[in-house]
Amino acid sequence: MNSAKQASHAEHVSAEVMVELESCATQDAHAVFSALRTSFSSDRAADDVPEEVAGAGSTVWTSTFDVSERKAAAEPRRLTAPVLVSLQGGYWAVDQLCKGLESAFAVHVLGTAAGDQEKEVELRLETR
Numbered sequence: 001m002n003s004a005k006q007a008s009h010a011e012h013v014s015a016e017v018m019v020e021l022e023s024c025a026t027q028d029a030h031a032v033f034s035a036l037r038t039s040f041s042s043d044r045a046a047d048d049v050p051e052e053v054a055g056a057g058s059t060v061w062t063s064t065f066d067v068s069e070r071k072a073a074a075e076p077r078r079l080t081a082p083v084l085v086s087l088q089g090g091y092w093a094v095d096q097l098c099k100g101l102e103s104a105f106a107v108h109v110l111g112t113a114a115g116d117q118e119k120e121v122e123l124r125l126e127t128r
Helices: 003-014 026-039 091-102
Strands: 016-022 060-066 083-090 106-114 118-126
Touching: 016 026, 016 091, 026 060, 026 083, 026 091, 083 091, 091 106, 091 118
Parallel strands: none
Antiparallel strands: 016 060, 016 083, 083 118, 106 118
16 A cells, blocks of 8 residues: 555545526536636546537536646636536635635635535625
8 A cells, every 4th residue: 555645646536616697698607617627637628618508408507626736726717607617626626716706706605515525515606
């Protein structure tokens, strides 16, 4: 058992935050994800733009961000309407991602659910 390798993996996992956007305009999803990609590494390529899917039900866009290193502060972005965002990850990681969103949007915390090592935060983002 390689404890150094396990510790490195644990640190990496704890720096990841899953971001979900639901029931918002495609351009608003793009604005949120592009702002986050300015600040943090993502599991999605920069040219991966959210697309609307036809059919019944609401569209949910997801992406995972590694917040272990903040690259730059995102500039303020315009939204066509408030966007509801769900964040899930380690306490420190979720807090870092929230700080990253604050440079681009007005951030309102709607609720939190806490566990032993992770938390989930519901946010409403608006144009600053």
